[in-house]
Amino acid sequence: MIAEKQLTIPLLPLRGMLIYPSVVLHLDVGRDKSVEALEKVMVNDHRIFLAAQKEMATEDPETTDIYEVGTISTVKQMLKLPNGTIRILVEGEQRAKITSFNKNDQYFEVNVEILEDDVEHDIETTALMRNVLDQFSGYIKLSKKITPEIMGTVSDIEDPSQLADVVASHLTLKVKEKQEILEIVNVKDRLKKLIEILTNEQEVLDIERKIGQRVKQSMERTQKEYYLREQMKAIQKELGEREGRGDEVEALRKEIESSSMPENVKETAFKELNRFEKLPSSSAESGVIRNYIDWLLQLPWKKQTEDNLDINHAEKILEEEHYGLEKVKERVLEYLSVQQLTRSMKGPILCLAGPPGVGKTSLAKSIAKSLNRHFVRISLGGVRDEAEIRGHRRTYVGAMPGRIIQGMKKAGTINPVFLLDEIDKMSNDFRGDPSAAMLEVLDPEQNNTFSDHYIEEPYDLSKVMFITTANNIGTIPRPLLDRMEILNIAGYTELEKQHIAKEHLIPRQLKEHGLKKSQLRFRDEAIIDLIRYYTREAGVRNLERRIAALCRKAAKIIVSGKKKSLTITKKVLEEFLGKPIFRYGQAETKDQVGIVTGLAYTPFGGDTLSIEVSLSPGKGKLVLTGQLGDVMKESAQAAFSYVRSRAKALDIDEDFYEKLDVHIHVPEGATPKDGPSAGITMATALVSALTNRPAKKEVGMTGEITLRGRVLPIGGLKEKSLSAHRAGLKTIIIPQDNERDLDDIPDSVKNDLRFIPVTHLDEVLKHALRPVKKNED
Template sequence: MAKPKEYNVPLLPLRGLLVYPTMVLHLDVGREKSVQALEKAMVDDHYIFLTTQKDISLDEPAEEDLYSMGTFTKVKQMLKLPNGTIRVLVEGLKRAEVVEFLSDTDYFSVSVQTFDDDESKDAELQALMRTMLDYFEQYIKMSKKISAETYASVTDIEEPGRMADIISSHLPLKLKEKQTILETLDVKERINRVIDIIHNEKEVLNLEKKIGQRVKKSMERTQKEYYLREQMKAIQKELGDKEGKTGEVAELTEKIEKAEMPEHVLKTALKELDRYEKVPSSSAESAVIRNYLEWLISLPWTQATEDDLDIHKAEKILHEDHYGLEKVKERVLEYLAVQKLTNSLKGPILCLAGPPGVGKTSLARSIATSLNRHFVRVSLGGVRDESEIRGHRRTYVGAMPGRVIQGMKKAGTINPVFLLDEIDKMSNDFRGDPSAAMLEVLDPEQNHSFSDHYIEETYDLSKVMFIATANNLSTIPGPLRDRMEIITIAGYTELEKLHIAKDHLLPKQVKEHGLSKGVLQIRDEAITKIIRYYTREAGVRSLERQLATICRKTAKIIVSGTKKKVIVTEKSVEEFLGKTIFRYGQAELENQVGVATGLAYTTVGGDTLQIEVSLAPGKGKLVLTGKLGDVMKESAQAAFSYIRSKAGELNIDENFHEKHDIHIHVPEGAVPKDGPSAGITIATALVSALTGIPIRREVGMTGEITLRGRVLPIGGLKEKSLSAHRAGLTKIICPKDNEKDIDDIPESVREDLTFVLVSHVDEVLKHALVDGVNNEGN
């Protein structure tokens, strides 16, 4: 390398630009200091030092803001432009480095030393030049931003250092990288740097090419799909199908967005929508997917009604809609009170159990009204297929969700009052057990993620208030019964029926038959007569039908013009309803031997049973008739065995079983009868028949018997007491262990009945037989 020479020249700072030696280019100069530096150069020998600013944002750079290494150049031409800017043509001569800053007042004046490249060539330098040229050629072919003429001009350069400078000037380098090459004085090192840079640029270009190809393929596919869709639209338009599936998909997309689905459900819906778009309309699968999407959209996922937690208002609504039923009303008001305090209570699961016609369904509707919730009813009577509850799998065209999901769609909110009507009427067969499927629905710990086979996605039922109704709890499987809070509605007393008829049934029937308010009047004693002689039920359905009959006949009288107002009295009831159907009260007119009145609990409420015993000469054969079930047959056998063991104490011939055939009969033989509460009734009838002592006609009894004569507790005392009251009985003999159940019996009934609590058959006989029988033989 030649010895450096020193020059005193003006300095021109460059922003974002660098000039290599041997380069010729135009510059636009506008800054005051730069203009003065140029003018000074033009006055002197046209030499000027060009260096680059480290920070291009500075308008007035200081010494430390400039690179010390720059280019010693010559100003070839200078032209002042109209806007005050000066355009100059400069030619780079040599690399130069600032030795000393001489002045920075009007312009920068510096002392620089210049450096010449070593022009000697050896074999290594020749190899480096060739490699650099090969790399540059490959780069030009890949880049396509540099013309072939540029490469040709570079190949004509013989100086290695100059060749490296020219090639680097054509590469897309950052200013710092260009400055590094400018500062590299050793030619071999400079060429190596340029080779490395070209190699890296080639790698970048390769990656850009791959990315570009991927993008191109993606764009081609997208363009192809767009083109095909546009073609499809045009074809559908020509065929008269206005928008085809595209319009449907857009509509479904909008509905899905508005449905406020949870994230996992939304993901499934969009996935199915994508499938629907691709499946041909003529395909059966298209209809299946469309139906599925419609179900997802129509289900309430977040929509809820706000509970009206005014406990006084709720109490008023319940009292207006229903007379009596205090226990149920109290339970609903308790739920409301807790909800108001916590605001997070899970929906309770109540089961209203009782005979038909006592108002279970209408009570559930009133609960919904009092809570300000939507009401939905699903009847489970006769359901014997598990898929009726859980839904069908989407494997065929007719698949549908289960009744629970259907009910939720009908409700339109996630917190309705959901009535599961006749839950005890479900059965099972080879298609599964629907009561087992109900276990998940009615379990507060599980129903927040209920799984329907059709919907597949989990659905939250935890905010639903489920109310089930049942006539017979014994047919409900134990695990299902365990999930529900049982509230028993036994039936109505005569007084309650009178109030219900006056306040609810009659106004309803008058309205339904188009009668005005004052046209029909039914006196209280007439309603009482209808209750006693034309109905025999725990509920009020038959009573409502009889009132409807009176309304129909009244409508005929009014329309024919015979009368303008009808008053129904006790005497005129038969004119409307015909002869009495029932004899009021089932109590015998006189005390009879071998006939005992038992109390039974059936699916339609309480009832009275006459148990008759007759003796005939024979060899001790025991005959049971009246379509008795196994339990009642066993009760008869137990009573018979007990009497045999106590024959002497009861003043009965100890060999009676060898001399007489005994026939036990329960009338109404076409009606099946069974249950564990007829033991003491059969025993009393047997003792009466064997001793000839009559049984008191006003006494009804219920209780099971053991072989030792103990009386066991029974169920349904309230229902049985109501039936005894209806039948005109005045004394009820019941097990001592049932004393706690007497409080559940309406006060109006308790006032008319005498309850005798017994623990042994001897006590039963003492109160049931006319003369009384005790273990002393009295």
């Protein structure tokens, strides 16, 4: 035992271990500072201070990286090993605490203060020692790391402090826990801490033993099942049932084991396979279970294609296959750019909204091609059963998964481009609301655990790039619309249609009809006439049909031998397709009283509407005809009320509503018409009729009206502008608030049209009506 209370001594930091007093231990020393300290110790009195590092990974510890309390020890032996390290045998002597570090660059040198044990040899101490021995005996029985002979050595120790230290040295504890015991000077407290640790360690070891027994039993059960299956195979072989259910079950089991299913799905599959194995082949449920297992195996759970994130490649494909549609292309390239930077962005949910024939579906295919992803399409038109989306429960006869899971199986990967066509055509009935089921599919925060009633296990749709198409977003429920990013495709201008026909439609139809470019040529003026006089649409679907008709006519002539080649001119166009179907430009041919051209937006693109007003003697009755919806009827009522309130200012007889019946008619056959944009058109037609002022034939207009004459903004300005351009109008009156939408209109249309933004009906009348027309005799 050391007599001095204070002494200066070299320090050896220990990594991942420490030494207690009365304990003998082997150590390997290799760090330069530690070797220097050892050499100093061996020259002097062989005494060294051993203290543990706080972090084992620290290679070159500082003074703050070493615990303050350690053990003064004596180096008993030292042996240099062939690998350059030194092995020493040390014996712990007494606890001590570092009071300060001395400056020494070669090794650590510290001033330490001896920590004397605080021990009382009373009955409580004796009881604590016995308790420690009992607990340690139980610990040795459970632990396989300590030999029973150790117990005999420990039992002979009479000093309580030495007993605590020796027992602690044999426990498998973390350095931090061992350090806590080392720092306890009061022997009773040290024994109590040791009892607490031993109790806890016994509980842990007991649980480990139970887990080991369960694992062993499970392995024995597996071996038993394997043995019984082998016996069953042997019996089946003897009975001539070599290709029986046993082989089928075994093949399915191997498929499930080698599949990429998540563990929870594999567990379900094995559970169902065990049921399938026990059921007789004639059982109806047997077929249901087999079908279910097949679906689990055929679904892609982890397989995915690698995205081609080359923006230039994607841009080239989109430009080659589609003309125009700049905003949609830009959005796809933005997605690719973000993917290239993050590699983790969830698939966006885009809604391509626009009239039929503008290329929504073919654009989705091009997006899939540019991304190098598989493409899958399902049509939602007419779907009215929620089970179509979520699937049927397996308790029903003929149950099967919903269209989403069927689409994923068809795609074969977890990251396809998934087109949900005609999402605005879904409806609901007593079987549920499919649009509500689509909410989970199209929510990026929920679709990573999509639940299908048939599969019953969560399926991850978060990597799918969903693209939806719609003609009219107004019929899509608001919660569903909120989950999608709307990309409007308004339609094509005449010049764009001409380019699409030359670059895409004509080459495709020539190929489909087996014609060569040299056999059938199209003149530019013939293509323009075909667009103007034989089609009237926002897209190009009817245009392609007309080109196909011309190809058929040409094919007949060439096959019959009448001609070897043909050129489509204006004359040939009329000869093959008959007289023009449409009159180019639907604008009025002359100024007329009470007839004003309005602009409307329909699911099939923009259109022009002539609104007519006639007056007849009566009692102020307002008659509305022309298949008008509720919104347009209200617009007519608002226009009528405004004209009545402003009769004097507009130079109209103030009691006209008592003498005249007003009839407002919107022609175009039996086509239903509705929408909040015809207010100023009706009011202008009404003022024109009451003041006998002709409306300008070249002027079209769109905008809603308030009872005070204020002009409110509308939607679909691009579509309406395209229809005005097709109709041959020269001027469009629009609400002032829609001036911002002019940026979306193609330059070729803006150059031919004059846009007049207005805020009040007085401005509309100023630009739309000519001076008073005198009655002719």
